[in-house]
Structure formats: structure tokens, C-alpha cells
Amino acid sequence: MSKHTLIGGGTGFIGSHLAKHLAQKGYEVTVVSRMPGLKRITWHEIEKNGIPNNVNSVVNATGQNVLDPSRRWTPGFQQNVWNSRVNSAKTLANAIQASPQITTFVNLCGVSLYRPSDTKVYTEQDEGEDYDYMSRLCLAWEAAARGGNASSDQCRSAIVRTGAVVGRDGGMIKGIWLPFKLGLGGPMGTGEQIMPWIHMHDLCSLIQHIIEKRETGVFNGVAPEIVSNKGFSQIFAASLNRPCLFNVPEFVVKAIFGEERAALLLSGAKIQPKRTLSSGFQFKYPSVKSAVNEVVGN
Template sequence: MAHKHVVLGGGTGFIGKRLCKTLLADGYEVTTISRMPAVKSMTWHDLEKDGLPEGTTAVVNIAGQNVLDPTRRWTPGFKQNVWNSRINTTAACVRAIERATVRPRVLVSISGVSHYAMGMKPNTEDSKTIEFDFMSRLCHEWEKAANLSDNSICRSVKIRSGVVIGRNGGMIQSLILPFWLGLGGPIGDGKHDLPWIHIDDLCNLIKFAIEKPEVTGVLNGVAPELITNYDFTKAFASALVRPAIFPLPEFVLNLIFGNERAVLLTKGAKVIPKRTMEVGFQYQYPDIRSACKNVARLF
């Protein structure tokens, strides 16, 4: 079997830990880049100074300060941190690839779906993206930072991820307690769209992007089923066998998170994984009921 060595930016977070497991189980060697030195790990400073480890076949960057950390206030400093932890790490990965004597075969970078227009029309990978608020500007600059030079022989894949559904972090971790206590409910009227993906599907999609030489450009990292916040609430409550009758007013989330980041929970666009399906990716959890059942089973 050919040598497979992935250098992974952001390997210690919610998605990173899961991705490490997925890759290691499939015979990959994984070196994570994080802020603190550890075994099988390098720091961002090491990457700048020494470049990529010898034999790197793929670089994946999913680094980024957790935006929806309720313990952190939405201050200018925290906003800057959210921005830099994504843009600067992605740019550092690109610089390391461009400098490498033997270039890795692929760079897989992640961003979000916040720069798709909201409304009745579904967005595919070909839809125009727009900059209209902090999150949309962030996604735009994040993807720009992942651009490799024109003469680069390294393939580039940009995955635009929806809300990630998984047991150990993200939205589910914030919601599990109120839902478990029977205090869950939709956000506002629950009618806004919620682009989402199960964490296993996202990790498998990243692995798929590494392994398929014909895959390049943008892939929407969302499940094929279009749902609203209300649909999610119903599926999650039903998987936990709990009622979900207490709507959470939008203003409460705006108070907890601040308006600019609460939009991740209170607003959403319709996003379809058109190219993701065209290139042949198979979902384990294509619908929200199966995804919620899987997550609820772990309690």
C-alpha cells in the first residue's frame, strides 16, 4: 500500500479528533498542527520554520477558534481570534505547500456556507456567493487564503460545511441538556433553513477529497436533505423521546452570542451538495432522522 501521510491543521477540535480517528483507522499516518507541542504533532511555528514533514502526501486544514463557544463574549478581540485562527492557518498551510521540494498531492481546506444567499432558491456549488455580514466575509476570505499559485501541481479542494451534527461538540453539545430535560424547541418560528451534515459524513468527505484525484474545486459539505430548524427540532426530540415545545426566542440567542454570530443558529440558506453527489460521494446519514437517531443512541 502506498504511503499516506496527512498533515492536519486543527486536529484537536471536535471535527479534528474524529477525522484523525477516521484516517488512522484507514492506515494513514497523521501529523497534527496545533498551538501546543505534543506527540505526532507540530506547532504552527514549526510549520513556518521547518515546512512540511518529509513524505507529506496531503494537507488538510480545519483549524479555527470555536465561534459558538457560549463562554466567550463576542468582543473585538474574540472576533479577531475567530478570523485569524482560520485565515492565518490556511495561509500558513499554503505557504508550506508552495515551499516544499516535494509537494503534497492535495490541499483540502474547509470553510462554511454563510456566504450563500438566503431565500427560496437553493444554492449549489456554482451559485454566486455574497459578502453581507461578518460570517460571509469570513468565509470569503477563508477560501481566498486557500488559493494555491497557478503553477502549483498540488490539487485543491474547498469544502463548504454546514452545521456539523455530532455527539461531542457543535450544536448538539449546546442543545443536549435543554432537550434532554424536555425544554427543547425550535429557534424563533423555526422556519429558517438549516444546512447540516453528520460529522462522520464530513470526515468521510474529507477523506474522499484526499483520495479521488479527479476531485477539485468547491464541494458543499452538507447533507442532501433540505431541512428547517423546526424539522431538526422535531427529529432530535423524537430521537431522544422528549417533547420539544418551548420555542427559543431569537433575542435570547442574540443576547448569549451577539447578533453577528447568532446568525449561525437563527438564519440559514438552502444549500444542495450538487457537485458532491455528482463526483460520487455516498452519505451514511443523508437525512436528519437517521443522523439524530445516531447521535441520540450515544446517550
């Protein structure tokens, strides 16, 4: 049987890496994009004509970059962030209903629905709760992914709740690379907040694992090692042979990103990938040290 995956958001940081990863594993890949092109299909075409008949798995990695410091946290930008996630999940879930050849639908979501706690360690059995903008976004995102496509013998539906994705050319690492390289990098706020994270290779491999095993339900896309923002910062600085001396004050983070977005950097929950591990998946980069050493090239 041919392996052909449709990736929503396939030109973004995660989506482009996933497309390359799956292509190296023998998959044919088609990307959903706003612009037409080779091996691309537009969102308008999905809504009008449905999913191509030769596609048998779908991954949604769509989402406006929330932590883009060049974008002010205006009501309009908030709506873009919301719509890019919720509407894309809804569009693909509805299209899958009319596509009996689809065997797996994987939707990437966030971990902000887990309320930060000094004592609680969350697993996939925890549903999360509504306590701020980011948590409400995550809950609506998951509801949209489930809305048109309850798992069945025809199509197995899975949700991957991802932490901060560690990769050299995008996401958090791209944002902090220069200050850390200059020896000016450090923790956000107090640095005591937990920072759920996963290496890009492991996230792509987990998605492949879910597709091939036809897994269903929720999976925490976070590495097994629980670390604070300060701990991560110290290990990253050490991998670059740089000091880690300067904390970025909380008021500065809030001034740059706005209070609702700053919550992504200044708070975090303790999360374990219990179901991810019990499914048989093995992390290549289970520790921060192994992950940042790969990114830095050590």
C-alpha cells in the first residue's frame, strides 16, 4: 500500500521538517498551503474538492506563530492565531468525513491546557482546563479536530500535545540563539517555571509512529525529562561554551509579548509522555543535554 500524507501547515517550522522526514522514510507528501505549487494544495481546494483520493493519512501542523515578537498582541492578531488553528482543524476533520481512504488523522495541539502546578504531574489521562487565553485555545483546537472525525475502523484520530519544539532553524532556539551565542542569554523571569519541550526529530518520529501503528487518542509530545526554564538555559549555554548569567525580567517579557502570550514563557506544567512511551515509541533525544548538543552540533 502506498504511503501518501497530506500535511496542513507543511511550509511552517514543524510542517516542513515533518515533510522532509516522511519523504526520507518513503512517503509521498502533499502540503496544504495558502499558495498553490508543486506537491501543494490550497485550503480553498480542500474546502471545494475535498482531500485527493491518493492520500491515506493527514497531519495538521497549522498555526500562526504565537511568539512572533514583530507582531503586537492586538485583537486582530489574536483572532489570526485562533483561526489558523481551530479553523484548519475543523476544515480537515470535515473533509476526512468524505474521504473513506484516510486511515489516520493526526492533529498537533499545545500543552497550555495543563494548568501549572507545584505538585501535579500531568499525563494524557488529564483533560486539561479552561483558565486563560492559551488554555481556551488548546481546548477549542482539540474540539475542532475531534468534531468531524470520531475515531473509527475507517480512520483513527490522534492528538499530539506538543511542548516547545527544539530545532536549529526555527521556534524557540532560533529566537534565543544570538543572545546565548553572545553570552547574554538567560532564563525568562525567575527561571523556576517548568518548560515542556521535545526535539524536532522526536516529534516527527512520533507522528510517523502514530500513522504507522494507527494509534488513536491523546499523546503528549514532550520529552521524558522535566526541566525548568533555568535548567534548560544553563544546559544550552554550556553547550555553546557560554555563561548563563542574565535573567530576562518578567516585566520585559510581558512588555514584548503582552501578558497572555508571556504566559507561554513564564509558566509551564510538569508533563510526562506516559501514553507515548507505553505505545512503544522511543525517544532519540530524551534529555535536554542530548537534544541541545545535537542542535549545536557537539
